[in-house]
Amino acid sequence: MQSLVDLEMDHTQIEAIFVDDLSSDRSYEILQYYEKKYDFIKCVQLEENSGSPSQPRNVGIEVANGEYIALLDADDWLDSKGFPKLVLQMVEHEADFGFGQCFKHTDNTISKLARFASFQEANGLVPYEINKVFRAVGPPGKIFKRSTVIDNDIKFQHMKFGEDKLFFAELISKSKSASMTTSAVYHINRYTDNVSLVKSTDVIEKSKINLEVLRQIVNLEIPKIAMEGILSRIIEIDYMQRFLVSKTFLKSEDKAFFFNQFSKVETIIKEAGFNIEDLLITDKYKNIYQLFHSDKKALQEYIHYMIYDSSKQKYIKDKMVYLKYPDKFNHLIQLQEECIPVYKGTEMIDDTFYEVIELFTKDDFKIEYVELIKIHDERYSKKINYELKDNYIYIKSEDINFYKYDFNIAVQFNHHKSALVFATYPNFNDKVNLKRQNFKLEFVNSQNKESKDTKGSNTSTKETKVNKYLSEAPNYVITTKSIKSYMDADFKEEFNSISKGSLVAISGMGQTSKGTPRLITKDNHFITANVSFVNPTELQKKDGYVSTIPKRIRILKKCKLYTDVTFKNEPIRTMQPNEELNIIDIDYTKNFTPRLKTVDGYYITANINFVEVLN
Template identity: 40%
Template structure:
């Protein structure tokens, strides 16, 4: 009997994440006779295969395919899994991610009810900073029988999360993943979407993406220049696909704006590079490819910042281009209000560059007594063409926790009665204004300022409502010593509990060993460290350290190390930015410190302030 959906999971060395992935499938609220989960192991060298086998013994819907040799990317494992599949629909799941146990069954049944070629469900990104939307621009409403060209940003997220598609589509058109170090998803889904007739779009939670610090991938291991050359090849391929005209423009817009501006030129990596000519050379090659196919790059730019960058790039000399890009990347904007619309200009004025409209800029005007009731008032600065769709109270670190609130809108202001907030789960919240189809903006705490002499502090602050009930339930301070702790923010050490005499400043990620808790005269808790110094016990600055997985890491600060396996050097301890450089086996570096991520993963700090893994499989201590 054919299944409703085949779930394809390619696996390579994911033992730390597989349990959550597999158990999300086991707990799906669906008749498991309707599904099959096909795990394709690409010759893992850890316990991944053993873990899958332990679950397969008790669950008939789990199938295992072991490849004879490592293929080096998810492409071939996915192809093998799709050939084995018998489901009407196929979905791809990364082994370190998981499906929503409630939402995915509802979503796949709706897609099947519509007999849609393709389904787009809501995905969420989980990281040490909290839970955020992942590609909300393809799941902004519930709708059936949508044409792909009607979803303006359908090519902006071309990975597996939240997508299902008919198996017969890939069989009929012989669509498969190509073996690539980077970008295989882009080609596969671009070609697949071009064959789709109708789509079911859903706001139902479907897929959860793991972006915690410990999760490494081939994508993170690819440098920005390498990625750009691979993207240049993908651009050439897409130009040759002969896509329908509207889809072709959307696909090329995605590649130009996202891959060559947002992630290539509009980056700190580019600005810091001592070899900018390599960047310019590649952009010129991209423009040559477009011209060969009778396209003009500027026709695929919608973002006004990128349009300005492109126009300045075309000028002789790159001084103005670099000045503008530097201001844009570092957020050096000056804001002002004109005719009820907020505009921004860069810190350095450049001839010919016009101010950019912010679109929608909601500002909190406080709690006001209106007709005998307390009402929260928000002024909305926007052009008349911008349409407000809804307002939602959203938990500050978890967008999954959200509740729409009723409001009145007149005289350019939103009026929200306070009883609306009684419906919210206990959480600290931001207010979010949704506008048009894709727009969402958090409410600002203050109006914009553009004083020529004085810079307004905290201008970027958003309105934050702290739950009074939660605040009482969840103490603000650590009140019990259970072991070592990690700083999550920069903090000072003091000689006294009153914080009068500062001793030194500690960086985020520093490990500290409190021995006791002292209190100020007003009863505020302070941590007392081994050497008698005092620091804050505020949970916003310090968190308990998880010591259960430290055996495989270097935790005593070495003076010098040698790289055992090729790895990357990063500019941040979270490894969440483009690598600074590749490190080859045999390279040696001087180490000045060890800092920890918010998830308690140690990172080695080089003498020039960069970060690399402390994993003993990759690093050997010399002295």
């Protein structure tokens, strides 16, 4: 909600339509408050709960007055700068469809999604001809013309799973022009405490639903190149990567079901006039298809190898990195890595220090640029100068800095593809394994106090293990990572999730049947006593701060709204006196400073000099 208010565009030119599916919480009450406060917000409440997002989306599109539409899920948010930028770009170039950068936020990382749909500033694109565009067929990062939906009678179908795939496959295929931007447009909320969007559809059920989606797709009247792109995605992603090449398949006692489902896919596609071998673009999936028809026992062994062993069995040959097969698979296509950059160290060349990266690539490799990326947060990156000689990248050591951030180095290549630099070379040895073979290169900023404290620590491994668990019950703990609470000390029956930065009241100590310490919460549940996950504190109330969760606050003095509890990232906006916010929680920093968490997932100060509790 707040992200819509914060959009840096003329609000008379937009309408935000909220469709309430008879929610059981306070959602509609909050919506009505915003509708009264802002002219651009419109609320619609359905007569009955439809059980899926399809009907609310169809209703929203139908009642919309705007030329362009974007779909925003309840827990996600739009980028205040990037979204308006893409809208203006589309208007200027009369685009039917718009693609922008999408970020996924989890408790541990913030990462880019679907790079192939946001790797360049471009206009006049044919949307269904964009390479791999059908590999991401959900709402995030997309804007489209309402008229394309209405004129072609495209609707979201009521399904437990797959409604996005069907809708956007047809919509992209029937759009004639597209714009693309590298700017951030959409942010996906996948924090632990966001449970409302988690679907419990299992692999078996998904395979059945995907068959119905496939049957409908092959009957669409769309360009052949679009159909080939969609079918390629369904085979490689839905029925190979997520179905056959899975631990679920390996553990299943009914593998015949998996084989029968794939055979049905094959039949549907062949009857539609397409050859599956022509639709496979990835070598490992070509191998899987070959084994599916020649040796299903070997197929199972190959899948086991791909899941458990392929990442740690690699070797270098002719400046390329290969996956080392067991001998029984030598007749298959040998799998090569497209790009493996490896850090070679610091060299002095003509009195200048350079950081050197060796490249192992396929023949069709083309470097686009080199960038520094903040560790665990891909929103922050910085392109740097480099020299490319033969298979080596040379970067002046003085250019290896990125403000106060700790960072990785990434090589962008072949338009949208990216590879982080490895810290060690590939290795294969059938007698021993090289530890940390897949570790990426990390540069730690010397000005980062936490890094210096860690580096200077003399704590031994033995001491760390001894002090791993709390031995006495504190009054409170702050969670330093997301954890779960359980009904029992052995953690067999889960109760709920507790987000990072939460204050948890403790009543005592317990232990597992094997003697591992546990903390008992005030509500008689069990949580970990591991100090890697919880910090003890005697905090009960911090003077000068709101200490119990309010429902609503009013701003007393100018203060900033942030995306993170630490207030380290750039603020998304400045709140003005008399503005009001709905609050859902209180989170805490590592120093136990309380922050108020808004219903939109943002953070604001809990200092009573800046905010007033209304109710």
